[in-house]
Amino acid sequence: MLFLSKKQDWLGNIRSDVLAGLVVALALIPEAIAFSIIAGVDPKVGLYASFCIAVITAFVGGRPGMISAATGAMALLMVTLVKDHGLQYLLAATLLTGMLQIITGYLKLGSLMSFVSRSVVTGFVNALAILIFMAQLPELTHVTWHVYAMTAGGLGIIYLFPYIPVIGKSLPSPLVCIVALTVIAIYLHLDIRTVGDMGELPDTLPIFLWPEVPLTLETLKVILPYSVPLAVVGLLESLMTATIIDDLTDTPSDKNRECKGQGLANIGSGLLGGMAGCAMIGQSVINIKSGGRGRLSTLIAGSFLLIMVVFLDAWISRIPMAALVSVMIMVSIGTFSWSSIVNLKQHPLSTNVVMVATVIVVVWTHNLAFGVFVGVLLASLFFANKIGHFMYVESKLDEVTNTRTYHVIGQVFFNSADKFTAAFDFKEAVDKVVIDLHRAHFWDISSVTALDKVVIKFRREGAEVELIGLNEASSTIVDRFGIHDKPEEIEKIMGGH
């Protein structure tokens, strides 16, 4: 299953796939280097990772046309692991991350993504953009004015070059920016930082190596707290990106296969000396924009990246960091969901709170997993609160028999249970109380407890209590959703019984 793919996924779009793959490869190089620097490892770790992950996901991924490689979201999670324990532990953590992701795929946990609401996704994406931008700041502080000029010039090239007729749309502007800035820096003998200053670049093809860590429980204790968030964040970003590509190309993808594919890719990366990675929103959008649709474009991107890096390492080491920073600022701007700012005015406050809270938590903790957790939690609370409003109680007094009849209508659960209790008038002296639950839905034990309390309270006041329609009302408590999935069953429960 994992290696099965349609012929048209590979050969349906050859020309565009190859061109798009080349464009993506060129854009991947600065990103892989920049993310290695964020993680605190040599650029070669990120470059090997990008090669491995792109090539492996080309074959086993669930979303053709998506680009996966070393990413900022993952790099930010491994900073302290690298600082405290070194590269070998990072490789071990990468392997474990891959295994966790494969397990997730086989348990079909990809469907849990449905709990991540649209506003959480937007918050995640915006937070990611902000983090990528913030990661560039160390390159822009305590430097000479040359760096600022170079960075500004680079951004100018990136955004203005495509407006030049003819060549503008056929040459990737980030590449033009890098080449131009490198030439300027060499020609003017500028004393600014270059990629070569940041660490070792790959000079050979990657080789298979088992991480040099003791296979003990101690090691597991060190890497597990890193592997779990890495696995979660990697899958989140991958599945979000897959959804974005689904929308852009109007085609479906296999999310559980994507989970397994990401896992295999990370295991491969860990064994070849690379860091953990996942799908990249910005690069995938660039790929689709360039016309990439199939698995071929991802494969070309990965393999071309390695060829370039291995054969051009002398030149790559002379690229000024300012050029890299320009490209990364572009990625950060492109990743940011601009419409989410425009929509702030129209969207309901609860949605905005979820989005902004997700961003704040991520930027504060540098951990996207926490942000998503907070976002999902908030979104659920808001949802419960909204549904809680769909409950009211009306009542009628029959003066002849001195009987008060309460009609409960709507959703009773933990959130609306207090409102439910408060709707009854216990001070009224009546002989009999009838509580009609025909049109109510009891969702959990809190609501049943609340009902019990109401009944007991009325009894203490000396009234006879009669409940009507309790069985129907409480049939929603049952956890056996399988039975209720059929339309006629849903109609029975939710309809006017």
Place this chain on the structure above:
Amino acid sequence: MNTNTNRVLACIDGSILSEAVCDYAAWIAQRVDAPLKLLHMIDHHPETAAISDLSGNIGLGSQEHLLEELTAVEQQRSKLRLQQGKLLLQAAKDRVIQAGVATPDSNQRHGSLVESLIELEESIRVLVIGIRGKVHENQPDKIGAKLESIIRSLRKPILVVNEAFKAPQRIMIAYDGSKAADKAIDIVATSPLYKGLACHLVYVSKDATATEQWLQPVAEKLTKAGGIEVITKKLQGKPDQALCEYQDKHDIDMTVMGAFSHARIHDLLLGSFTAKMLLNTHKPLLLLR
């Protein structure tokens, strides 16, 4: 018989064979007194890119912009295809009305033909389809790319049309004694389609001593239940070649047979008989499954 659930379904794609498909579908619909439905599929090719901008940069809102751009291009394309399909269907409709079908239905769907046919399977009585579509239109040595998977996935009779219409007078039933063949015989015996046609019941054997005797009970069944006149014949040689030669010699207009009776692995190793017949025959092939 419920008129809603048993239609003759004709697949139209605007290739040369589409007219013949209409004619044969009209012929069947009239003989079995079933409603006729014309189906046109709007092909989409999501695996190819509509636009390709190699500038490689992304800026504010470029994702939203890209989505808008792609949607606009595809909308334009789909509208055009929709329009073309409507014209095709109208032409086909006119043709079958002229052939005598009073109220043909027409239907347009998006996506893959095989998937759509599987969805529609319950409402199909007979599927009429050209042996190759637009892609292989001018390659007489090829059968359509989707034909085999359609035949394999549907459990309904399929008439594969490969030449201009000629109202069948003489049909040939290829019989090999297999379960699929017996089932085909049952269908033929009970259907009004074959009434009044001359029927050749043909059996191909490598064994020179085998005789027509063996076919006698089958022929009787056809005559008794279906009122069909049967000529039995035993041939020798390679089944597909022998059958095609017989077809030419006796001026057979249509061949009826069971299809893809063997397991896939058998077909993979030895090549499927049905596929060989599809390639070699010059006359429409009615596959009964």
